[in-house]
Amino acid sequence: MSELRYEAPESVSAAVALLAGAKGTTRVLAGGTDVIVQMETELIEPELIVDIKKIPEVRGISAESGGFRVGAATTGMQICDHAVFAKAWPGVIEGVKLIGSIQVKGRASMGGNLCNASPGADSVPPMFTAGALARVVGPKGVRDVPVEQIPTAPGKTSLAKDEIITSFFFPARPKLSGDAYQRFTPRTEMDIAVTGVAINLVLDDKGICKDARVAIGAVAPTALLVKDAGAALVGDAAIEKMVAACRAACKPIDDKRGTKEFRIEVTGVLAKRVAKVALERALANK
Amino acid sequence: MKKHHITLTVNGDEYDALVEPQQTLLDTLRDTLMLTGTKEGCATGDCGACSVIVDGTLQCACLMLGVEANGAKVETIEGMAKGDKLHPLQKAILEHNGLQCGICTPGVLIAAKALLDRNPDPTETETRFWLAGNLCRCTGYDKLIKSVLVAAKEMRGA
Numbered sequence: 030m031s032e033l034r035y036e037a038p039e040s041v042s043a044a045v046a047l048l049a050g051a052k053g054t055t056r057v058l059a060g061g062t063d064v065i066v067q068m069e070t071e072l073i074e075p076e077l078i079v080d081i082k083k084i085p086e087v088r089g090i091s092a093e094s095g096g097f098r099v100g101a102a103t104t105g106m107q108i109c110d111h112a113v114f115a116k117a118w119p120g121v122i123e124g125v126k127l128i129g130s131i132q133v134k135g136r137a138s139m140g141g142n143l144c145n146a147s148p149g150a151d152s153v154p155p156m157f158t159a160g161a162l163a164r165v166v167g168p169k170g171v172r173d174v175p176v177e178q179i180p181t182a183p184g185k186t187s188l189a190k191d192e193i194i195t196s197f198f199f200p201a202r203p204k205l206s207g208d209a210y211q212r213f214t215p216r217t218e219m220d221i222a223v224t225g226v227a228i229n230l231v232l233d234d235k236g237i238c239k240d241a242r243v244a245i246g247a248v249a250p251t252a253l254l255v256k257d258a259g260a261a262l263v264g265d266a267a268i269e270k271m272v273a274a275c276r277a278a279c280k281p282i283d284d285k286r287g288t289k290e291f292r293i294e295v296t297g298v299l300a301k302r303v304a305k306v307a308l309e310r311a312l313a314n315k
Numbered sequence: 316m317k318k319h320h321i322t323l324t325v326n327g328d329e330y331d332a333l334v335e336p337q338q339t340l341l342d343t344l345r346d347t348l349m350l351t352g353t354k355e356g357c358a359t360g361d362c363g364a365c366s367v368i369v370d371g372t373l374q375c376a377c378l379m380l381g382v383e384a385n386g387a388k389v390e391t392i393e394g395m396a397k398g399d400k401l402h403p404l405q406k407a408i409l410e411h412n413g414l415q416c417g418i419c420t421p422g423v424l425i426a427a428k429a430l431l432d433r434n435p436d437p438t439e440t441e442t443r444f445w446l447a448g449n450l451c452r453c454t455g456y457d458k459l460i461k462s463v464l465v466a467a468k469e470m471r472g473a
Contacts, residue, residue, distance in 0.1 A: 035336035066359045130448020135374035218447035
């Protein structure tokens with residue numbers, strides 16, 4: 030193993046400068062539940078680890094513009110235990126709850142789940158449908174990026190080497206809105222998604238769908254926001270059209286967890302179930 | 316390799332240690348502080364054998380670097396019994412045959428303690444979900460879960 034350097038800067042600018050100055054492989058360390066395992070199993074041999082957890086803005090949940098700002102390294106347990114956030118975004122919570130065991134959620138974060146860029150990351154489809162914005166900080170300054178533009182391929186993101194996601198913004202929640210996430214796994218706990226679907230709906234005061242976002246996970250190189258599927262739900266709630274759009278967007282692989290055919294089929298089944306739950310939640314959110 | 320000096324509290328006692336940057340908290344506990352009660356199962360966060368409580372939060376010691384534990388308060392299995400007096404969870408697991416080979420036991424006990432610290436009266440379902448991250452290949456889980464529920468009842472004084 031090459032010489033590893035560990036740094037824990039207390040400001041974002043110091044973290045960015047460290048990353049920008051490094052020559053070899055670097056990793057940003059949030060919860061570490063992926064990075065440490067990848068180091069342990071020698072998948073990666075970084076020369077520099079930048080632990081961002083001493084930077085105040087990457088931790089905690091606060092109210093902002095009627096919505097929420099969630100630090101990128103806020104742990105899964107902190108997110109699940111935040112009653113106000115959990116009430117506003119039950120679908121996001123359903124995703125976060127599925128990130129490993131209680132022990133793993135004691136460390137793991139949404140920032141890590143997104144940047145590890147596993148196609149099956151459970152918190153990612155509901156972040157897509159929530160319309161969350163990632164706050165990306167780099168040497169050139171700060172930009173807010175829709176989360177669906179972050180993962181680009183398994184293990185790859187659109188971030189430059191010297192950029193860090195410090196937090197996520199979840200927008201204000203209108204009345205009559207609701208979200209949900211479900212995945213399929215052979216076991217109920219401690220498993221990796223074979224397919225997953227998140228849906229976020231906003232209804233008008235007559236109960237007609239006026240905005241819908243649908244995302245699928247584990248059935249393509251990245252989670253995908255399926256715009257046609259969302260559009261099918263707006264107005265006339267064309268469920269079968271939405272299901273067909275989800276299935277058409279699937280580009281899965283065959284692996285030990287499921288065949289392509291199975292994944293495509295089950296994605297449609299889940300999409301129907303998730304739409305029903307999101308609708309019930311939206312109707313109850315008066 | 317540059318070592319880091321850390322200070323941490325384990326079961327109420329303060330320790331100083333020099334750790335290499337890639338060294339996990341698990342290695343730090345077992346190999347540097349010689350607290351070998353915390354077990355290594357998979358070293359990849361899947362089995363829960365190395366469960367410890369860090370600043371009140373249950374986690375796997377293999378998923379945290381030793382250097383990240385600088386300033387932390389860590390609870391391990393070594394702090395569970397008070398002298399010769401076993402913790403009610405330890406007593407229950409012995410009385411109800413909630414262990415066989417023993418490798419998962421320290422992690423299960425710590426995870427169960429974290430559950431009862433948070434919820435003194437968990438249902439069986441809550442207990443099973445909470446302990447889903449602790450793999451046991453001997454007991455078939457039933458006796459483990461029963462032990463935790465019995466201990467919880469005793470601790471509530473019911």
